Amino acid sequence: MEWKIPKAAKVYEAYSAIADERIIMHENWAEAVSSDGSKKYEIVWDQNTYASSDNASYWQKTLGYPLLAVLMLQGRLTYDPAIAEQFKGIPWKKINKEYKNDYDLAAASVLQTMQDPQRLQESAEQIIKQCEQLDLNYKRKLNKAK
Numbered sequence: 635m636e637w638k639i640p641k642a643a644k645v646y647e648a649y650s651a652i653a654d655e656r657i658i659m660h661e662n663w664a665e666a667v668s669s670d671g672s673k674k675y676e677i678v679w680d681q682n683t684y685a686s687s688d689n690a691s692y693w694q695k696t697l698g699y700p701l702l703a704v705l706m707l708q709g710r711l712t713y714d715p716a717i718a719e720q721f722k723g724i725p726w727k728k729i730n731k732e733y734k735n736d737y738d739l740a741a742a743s744v745l746q747t748m749q750d751p752q753r754l755q756e757s758a759e760q761i762i763k764q765c766e767q768l769d770l771n772y773k774r775k776l777n778k779a780k
Contacts, residue, residue, distance in 0.1 A: 636695065636770070636771055637691075637768075638694065638696040638697070639697065639762060640690070640698070640762065640765065641738060641741075642755065642762065643737035644696075644697070644702060644737070645699075645757075645761045646721055646724075646726075646741050646754070647669070647699035647702075647726050648699040648702035648706060649703075649713070649717065649718040649720075649721040650669060650718075650721040650722065650723075650724045651666055651667075651669075651699060651700065651703040652718045653719050656668075656669070657700070657703045657704060659704070660778075662678065662778060663678040664704045665677075666688070666700035666703060668726075669727045669728075670725060670727040670728065675687045675698075675700040677701050678777070678778055679704075679776070683770070683771040683772075684701060684771070685773045685775055685776040686701040686704075692774060695772050702761070705768070711761055711764050711765065712760075712764065713757070714757060717753070720748060720749075720754065721744075724744055726740070729744060
């Protein structure tokens with residue numbers, strides 16, 4: 635796989651994006667809206683080749699939360715919708731800013747407030763293991779099919 639594996643924090647952000655219905659799926663592309671609504675990201679795919687305009691995906695070749703959410707919605711990553719629902723309404727952009735973009739600390743602060751954080755961590759670990767098994771190609775930019 636050409637993509638770098640994400641940290642658990644990005645899985646939690648993907649859960650929030652799904653629970654908040656901030657991912658709009660189309661035939662070969664999707665749009666993701668940030669938790670505060672200030673940014674929009676475009677995810678495009680052609681078979682096993684994916685591109686995403688979020689910073690982690692575009693610049694670092696890491697599966698960013700918008701792309702993770704798309705892979706979950708496509709069924710390429712198996713997730714529990716009930717777990718995703720627990721992340722509904724979390725203002726990740728604000729929390730990440732409070733923790734100076736230390737995503738691990740930000741995620742830990744969120745997990746402290748939730749019931750059964752160990753179950754949530756295990757769920758994220760399962761997603762990460764699935765990411766390691768994916769055969770996805772990286773492309774910085776893909777055009778949407780017309």
